[in-house]
Amino acid sequence: MQSKYFKKTALSLMAGGLLVFGAADVANAQRNRDRRDEQRQENKQDQSQDQNRGWQNQQRDDQRRNEQRQQEEARRQQDQQRQQQEEARRQQDQQRRQQQDEQRRQQDQWRQQQEQQRRQDEARRQNQQRDEENRRKQDEARRQQEEWQRRQRDDQRNRDWQNQQRDNQRRAEEQRRIDEMRRRQEQDRNNGDRDRNNGNWDRRNNNDSTPRRGIDDMRNRQYQQYNREQQEKMQRERWNNYQNQWRNQQRWEEQRRRELERQRRMYQLRYQQRYLEQLRRDQERLRQARYYDNMIYNYRYYRGGNYYYTSQYGAQMLRDAVNNGYAEGFRAGQADREDGWDYDYQASFGYEDASYGYDSYYVGLDEYQYYFREGFRRGYEDGYYSRYRYGSYNNGRYSILGSIIGEILDVVLF
Incomplete structure (x- = not known):
């Protein structure tokens, strides 16, 4: 029984112990649970705190990052503004440099234009001076040429007048000799009549024919000899006169040619070259021309209050001078009209020279030139105004009207 009791006690003790231990365990467990709960709570709090701290840290980090971003953005904006400002300054500097370069370029261009204008003005002034000097020289050369030609004409007129006076004196002397011989012949004839009355008519009649034939033969011989001598002398004088004019005209033609080229008068230049x-x-x-023998000065013409004498060849040469002058004047007038130049026949090389067609010695050069210029003046007028008032055009030739030649040159046989 006791054993049972002991068993029961033991069991009770064991149970009590277990209970104690159980209660203790429970208490411990409770405490543990409480501790765990507390720890969990603490952990939660810690976690919460950690979370708070993490959030705060995150907030701080976010704030810091935001601040960094803002700072970076501010720096970026500042950098961008600085770059923009630098770009603006660079553009301003570039624009300023471009403006300065443009101003310098414009100034250089203006200076170049001013320099070019100055050079052009200087060149124009020099050209004007050269033109004025050339015109002065040309005027002086023309004046000298005209003076020389005037002196030549005066000298030629004096020589012609002196020759004419000598010719007139010779003719007068010749006429006196002839008249004296005729007077003697008439006296002999009268003496023959008296002899016939005295019965000597046949003898006187036979002798009467001898002096008449002698007088005629002497007259012819003297006239022929006089003409040959006159021809040789006049040929030398007229050749020398022609050569002097030819040399002077060669120099003047060169000046005239350059002037026409400068004036671009191509038609007048071609006319002058052909002339x-x-x-x-x-x-x-x-140079090859010669006089005919037995040439008689039996033609007479009137000019300037005087009568001049020439042969039939000389008369024809003067007519040719008028006709040649008309033809060349017509061509010169046409050339000036085609060039659009003013009417000025006296400025033409043909009028100045006036020896076109002078290829024989039958008349003096100054006589030929006078009648050439008379025809030239009328031909120039017709050519310049493109009409035929003084002449005509037939078979490729310009000819002055016969009635106009009669007005200019009235040469007759005497």
């Missing part, structure tokens, strides 16, 4: 070629041919023919 000069004809002068060379005339000069060659004149």
Whole structure:
């Protein structure tokens, strides 16, 4: 029984112990649970605190990052503004440099224009001075040429007048000799009549024919000899006169050619070149020209209050001078009209020279030139105004009207 009791006690003790231990365990467990709860709570709090701290840290980090971003953005904006400002300054500097370069370029261009204008003005002034000097020289050369030609004409007129006076004196002396011989012949004839009355008519009649034939033969011999001598002398004088004018005209033609080229008067220049070629041919023919023998000065014409005498060849040469002058004047007038130049026949090379067609010695050069210019003046007027008032055009030739030649030159056989 006791054993049972002991068993029961033991069991009770064990149970009590277990209970104690159980209670203790429970208490411990409770405490543990409480501690765990507290720890969990603490952990939660810690976690919460950690979370708070993490959030706060995150907030701080976010704030810091935001601040960094803002700072970076501010720096970026500042950098961008600085770059923009630098770019603006650079553009301003570039624009300023461009403006300065443009101003310098414009100033350089203006200076170049001013320099070019100055050079042009200087060149124009020099050209004007050269033109004025050339015109002065040309005027002086023309004046000297005209003065020389005037002196030549005066000298030629004096020589012609002196020759004419000598010719008149010779003719008068010749006429006196002839009149004396006729007077003697008439006296002999009267003596013959008296002899016939005395019974000597046949002898006187036979002797009467002898002096008449002698007088005629002497007259013819003297007239022929006089003409040959006159021809040789006049030929030398007229050739020298022609050569002097030819040399002077060569110099003047060169000046005239340069002036026409400068004035761009191409039609007048071609006319002058063709005219000069004809002068060379005339000069060659004149060099080979010779007088005819037994040439009689049996034509007379009136000019300037005086009578002049020439042969039939000289008369024809003067007519040719008028006709040649008309033809060349017509061509010169046409050339000036085609060039659009003013009417001025005296400025033409043909009018100045007036020796076109002079290829024989039958008349003096100054006589030929006078009648050439008379025809030239009328031909120039017709050519310039494109009409035929003084002449005509037939078979490729310009010819002055016969009635106009009669007004200019009245040469008759005497």
